[in-house]
Amino acid sequence: xxxxxxxxxxxxxxGDTYIGExxxxxxxxxxxxxxxxxxxxxxxxxxxxxNGDIGKIAVAGTVxxxxxxxxxxxxxxxxxxxxxxxxxxxxxxxxxxxxxxxxAAEVKIVAGDTKVVRRGEADGIFLNTTGVxxxxxxxxxxxxxxxxxxxVIVTGFLGDHSIHILSLREGLGFEQRVHSDCAxxxxxxxxxxxxxxxxxxxxxxxxxxxxxxVVNEFAQASAVAIELDASVLPIRPETAMAADMLGxxxxxxxNEGNLCLxxxxxxxxxxxKALHAHPECARAAVxxxxxxxxxxxxxxxxxxxxxxxxxxxxxxxxxxxxxxxx
Amino acid sequence: xxxxxxxxxxxxxxGDTYIGExxxxxxxxxxxxxxxxxxxxxxxxxxxxxNGDIGKIAVAGTVxxxxxxxxxxxxxxxxxxxxxxxxxxxxxxxxxxxxxxxxAAEVKIVAGDTKVVRRGEADGIFLNTTGVxxxxxxxxxxxxxxxxxxxVIVTGFLGDHSIHILSLREGLGFEQRVHSDCAxxxxxxxxxxxxxxxxxxxxxxxxxxxxxxVVNEFAQASAVAIELDASVLPIRPETAMAADMLGxxxxxxxNEGNLCLxxxxxxxxxxxKALHAHPECARAAVxxxxxxxxxxxxxxxxxxxxxxxxxxxxxxxxxxxxxxxx
Numbered sequence: 001x002x003x004x005x006x007x008x009x010x011x012x013x014x015g016d017t018y019i020g021e022x023x024x025x026x027x028x029x030x031x032x033x034x035x036x037x038x039x040x041x042x043x044x045x046x047x048x049x050x051n052g053d054i055g056k057i058a059v060a061g062t063v064x065x066x067x068x069x070x071x072x073x074x075x076x077x078x079x080x081x082x083x084x085x086x087x088x089x090x091x092x093x094x095x096x097x098x099x100x101x102x103x104a105a106e107v108k109i110v111a112g113d114t115k116v117v118r119r120g121e122a123d124g125i126f127l128n129t130t131g132v133x134x135x136x137x138x139x140x141x142x143x144x145x146x147x148x149x150x151x152v153i154v155t156g157f158l159g160d161h162s163i164h165i166l167s168l169r170e171g172l173g174f175e176q177r178v179h180s181d182c183a184x185x186x187x188x189x190x191x192x193x194x195x196x197x198x199x200x201x202x203x204x205x206x207x208x209x210x211x212x213x214v215v216n217e218f219a220q221a222s223a224v225a226i227e228l229d230a231s232v233l234p235i236r237p238e239t240a241m242a243a244d245m246l247g248x249x250x251x252x253x254x255n256e257g258n259l260c261l262x263x264x265x266x267x268x269x270x271x272x273k274a275l276h277a278h279p280e281c282a283r284a285a286v287x288x289x290x291x292x293x294x295x296x297x298x299x300x301x302x303x304x305x306x307x308x309x310x311x312x313x314x315x316x317x318x319x320x321x322x323x324x325x326x
Numbered sequence: 327x328x329x330x331x332x333x334x335x336x337x338x339x340x341g342d343t344y345i346g347e348x349x350x351x352x353x354x355x356x357x358x359x360x361x362x363x364x365x366x367x368x369x370x371x372x373x374x375x376x377n378g379d380i381g382k383i384a385v386a387g388t389v390x391x392x393x394x395x396x397x398x399x400x401x402x403x404x405x406x407x408x409x410x411x412x413x414x415x416x417x418x419x420x421x422x423x424x425x426x427x428x429x430a431a432e433v434k435i436v437a438g439d440t441k442v443v444r445r446g447e448a449d450g451i452f453l454n455t456t457g458v459x460x461x462x463x464x465x466x467x468x469x470x471x472x473x474x475x476x477x478v479i480v481t482g483f484l485g486d487h488s489i490h491i492l493s494l495r496e497g498l499g500f501e502q503r504v505h506s507d508c509a510x511x512x513x514x515x516x517x518x519x520x521x522x523x524x525x526x527x528x529x530x531x532x533x534x535x536x537x538x539x540v541v542n543e544f545a546q547a548s549a550v551a552i553e554l555d556a557s558v559l560p561i562r563p564e565t566a567m568a569a570d571m572l573g574x575x576x577x578x579x580x581n582e583g584n585l586c587l588x589x590x591x592x593x594x595x596x597x598x599k600a601l602h603a604h605p606e607c608a609r610a611a612v613x614x615x616x617x618x619x620x621x622x623x624x625x626x627x628x629x630x631x632x633x634x635x636x637x638x639x640x641x642x643x644x645x646x647x648x649x650x651x652x
Contacts (some may be wrong), residue, residue, distance in 0.1 A: 005643050025364040025395035027461065033359065039403035039456055040352040040439045043447075069351035077365035077456050081407075084649075111456075120648060121369075123447040129405050130365055130456035141327045235547075292405065318330050323410075323444060 006114045009132030010080070013095040017102040018109045020077075026110035030237070036071035036137040038062060042127045045324040047090065049168055052174055052182040054127055055097030057256055057326055060184045061207065062131040065106040067186035068203040068259065070141040071133030072192065073105055079128040086124050094125060094131065099126060105184040107131070136205045139198035146201050146222035148295075151268045152288035153261040155188075155281040156181050157234045158211055159253035162325050163242045172236040181280070184248050188278045192261070195274045199267030206226035206258045208321060212251035214260045215288070215302045225296030228288035228304040246292065252317055329596060332440045335414070336406070339421040341474035343428040344435045346403075350448050354401060360461040362397035364388060366620035367465065368453040369649040373416065373495055376501055376510040380453055381423030383582055386458040386510045387533065388429040391514035394529040394585065396467045396519065397459030399431055405454040407437040412450050419438045431510040433456045433457070456505050459501040465524035466574055472527050474621075480616035481514075481607040482535055483560045485579035489568045493553035494533035509583030514604045518587070521600045524573070524594030532584045534647060538577035540586045541614070543627045551622030554630040578643055580651050588616065 011018055018027040042058040059076065059303045064293075066073040078098060082091070102109055160181045165172035185205070193200055200225060204214045219226045231254040235250050244249045257280055275284035293299030337344055346352040351488055368384040385402065392399040404424060408417070428435055442526045493500035511531070530540045537559075545552045561576050569576045584604055589597045594612060601610035619625030628640040 025362040025397065025459075027395065028361050028363055030359045033356045035458075036351040037354055037358060037401060037403060037458065038437050039454070041405040041407050041441045041454060043407060043441045043443050045447075065351050065434050069353065071351065075363060077363060079365045079367040079454050079456075081452060104463065106451050111364050115369050116647075116649060117365045117369050117449065120446065121371075121449040121650075122452075123443065125457050126407060126448075126452070128365070128367060128454040128456070130405075130454070132361075132363065133351075140353070154532050168517045197545060209388065230388060265652070321442075323442060324447075 002142055009091060010095055011312045012111055012280060013092060014099050017099050020109060020111040028110060028144050028248040030134055030137055032134045035064050035133055036069040036133045038065040039130040042215060042304050043121065043324050044165065045122045046168055047062040047124050048102060050164055052180050053094055053097050054100045055094035056126060057182050058127040058129045059098055059101035060182055060256060061326060062129040063107060063138035063184050063186050064205040066133035067189040067317045071135050073107045073131055073133040073186050075110045076102065076107050077111040077130045078109050079136055081122055081126040082114065082116045083122040083124055083243060084116055090158065101184055107187050118249040121173060122129055123195040134172065137193060138217055141200060141202050142234045143202045143218050143221035146218055146224050146262050147289045148290055148292040149265050149287045150262050150290040151265055152226060153263060153271060153284055154211060154216065154234060154287045155275055155284040156255065157236050157239065157283060158255065159239045159243060159250040160236065162322065163239045165325050166246060167242060172242060172245065174238055176243065177238045178296045181255050181257040183280045185257060185259060188275065188281055192271055192274045196263060196267040196271050199264040203259055203261045205263060206260050207326065208254050209259060210254060212314050213316065215314065219302050220300040223293060223299040225291050225293045225297060225299065226288055226302045227291055228302065230304050231307045232285055232287050234285060256326060296315050329559045335417060336421055336438055339418060340425050343425050346435060350431045351580040352476045354436060357459055358460045358462055360460055362375055362395040362459045364391040365454065365456040369650050370491065370652050371449065372494055372584055373450050374492055376505050379420055379423050379508050381420035381426045383508050384583060385424055385427035385431060386508055388432060388455040388513050389510050390562055393456045393515040394461035394531050396463055397461050397608050399433045399435040399457055399459040399512050401436045401458045402428065402433050402543045403433050403437045405455045407448055407452040408440065408442045408509060409450055409484040410442055410445045411450040426649060427510055431512050438574060461551040467528050468563060469544050469547035471526045472544055472550050472588050472616045473544060474616055474618040475591050476588050476616040478529055478541065478552060478590055479589060479610055479614045480537065480560060480583065480584065480598060480613045481601055481610040482584040483562050483565065484581065485565045485569060485576040485607060486562065487582040488579035488648065491651050493568060498571065500564055502513060504562060504568065505562045507581050507583040511583060511606060514601065514607055518600045520599055521569050521595040522589060522597050525590040527588040529585055529587045532580060532581045534580050535587060535650065536578040536580060538640050538643065541640065544588060544630050549619060549625040551625065552614055552615050552628045553617055553622060554628065556630050557615050557633045558611055560609045560611060564625060577640060
């Protein structure tokens with residue numbers, strides 16, 4: 001594939017979603033001076049999975065990262081690294097996913113780049129998307145804003161994306177029963193913020209590191225403690241079974257379309273109602289509460305009460321992450 | 327290397343240049359609503375070369391892309407894909423280059439991402455930088471703005487970066503005599519625009535596709551013809567010799583710190599003076615002129631007069647590019 005063929009293919013498939021000129025800077029107008037900016041590379045293996053592919057993840061991941069910061073996602077760049085020999089038909093399929101996800105997220109692809117490396121120097125296709133969104137709300141979401149009494153909400157089944165990918169990769173046979181949750185959630189987040197305003201303290205996309213990492217970072221940033229109730233955590237039995245087989249803890253598995261929100265107690269019902277209006281968040285539930293550090297294990301700690309009433313600490317795990325889940 | 331070690335290393339080495347929070351969206355203030363945005367992935371092989379490395383190229387390339395669009399570069403994101411086993415010492419060296427180039431370019435790194443893939447699934451290290459700059463000038467540079475009588479300026483020796491890298495890779499022995507020209511040129515471009523204003527029609531960083539591609543794209547975009555004088559093109563004898571050995575044409579080789587400017591005739595002397603004030607552009611020279619299509623080979627064509635007086639067409643080449651020069 002020549003550079004020109006690839007550039008032409010990209011521009012052709014992205015269509016109206018693509019307003020940039022490949023290779024050049026895009027000149028853009030912003031509706032306001034306060035922006036959010038984020039970047040992510042995507043190396044998911046396999047490239048295609050049950051209900052998504054690297055193209056969908058690349059758009060959803062970056063759009064969700066912007067949206068959870070309170071921004072309205074506007075512009076994405078798309079950079080492609082291709083291994084020589086990657087099939088043109090597969091590239092087209094990935095690009096159609098990019099286009100469809102960009103349409104769903106109401107963002108434009110404004111600039112692109114393609115690099116081809118020789119066989120064996122990459123694995124199929126890697127993508128990078130970098131996004132800019134505009135901050136238009138009069139309040140700011142922050143992991144430092146948590147207060148005792150706030151509720152912790154999770155919007156979907158924990159670990160599904162990771163188990164789907166790992167099952168495909170390892171041939172475990174769970175991939176038909178546990179699907180990836182990969183989804184664009186910017187419209188969901190906008191709804192919740194429209195309804196609950198600054199009653200929403202903070203939102204995080206549960207990706208690398210899983211819920212265990214998100215809540216620990218929240219607790220540390222706000223110098224509070226968080227108490228989770230294991231009996232209400234949304235976990236599919238098949239996911240729990242697969243995680244057991246793989247020797248991994250669902251609390252630390254990545255999702256790609258699952259949010260953790262911390263919301264003021266009085267806004268919790270409104271937030272859940274707004275979330276339940278979206279099929280991707282039909283399982284949204286309160287899974288825990290923010291408490292003063294002195295009342296629990298100390299500021300920055302997360303504890304979880306098991307179904308048997310036993311309390312354990314949810315540690316902030318360091319160390320190797322599972323590779324290439326996104 | 328764990329994810330945390332890598333993130334810590336990145337934040338530690340980038341220091342004050344780094345204002346983002348790895349993994350999160352950066353919240354930024356822009357001085358104006360009109361922005362330029364561009365993205366590039368970098369896969370240069372070898373990672374380290376005579377007078378630069380992938381880190382320097384990744385910053386310089388994106389900063390230069392913003393600057394040639396007339397923007398003042400402000401913010402970069404940095405995404406790293408690492409092959410398992412890539413040495414931490416090498417990562418640190420790359421990051422120091424990123425930091426030094428960001429300081430030289432007066433940009434901040436505002437967000438980052440790191441993905442580790444297994445051995446054999448990438449080749450050492452790949453980077454992506456995506457940049458945002460603010461458009462503050464009352465005029466716009468455009469490849470559609472060329473008029474008959476404008477002069478074409480090239481600021482440095484053609485092909486040096488490519489020959490340096492290819493010589494290193496193929497063991498040709500030219501790498502000590504032909505160095506990469508990789509350089510941040512945003513300050514040079516700002517000077518020229520300050521002095522010549524909209525007398526500057528268009529600027530392009532001569533990268534992939536070389537001067538031959540740049541001038542053809544200019545000629546087509548403005549529906550004019552361009553006439554080049556081969557006898558004044560800045561080409562080192564060693565570069566010409568190496569290109570001959572490799573069977574490649576210097577006109578299509580990439581640089582990483584070489585500009586092609588099209589400037590109104592009456593601003594040419596001022597532009598050259600401004601360029602010569604910078605050591606990176608000490609060799610800046612007029613190499614051609616824009617003419618009406620009807621007076622030459624037709625709109626969109628580029629012709630070059632050789633030292634022997636023979637006129638040839640500089641074609642817009644399609645087809646395979648040399649891999650991994652940047």
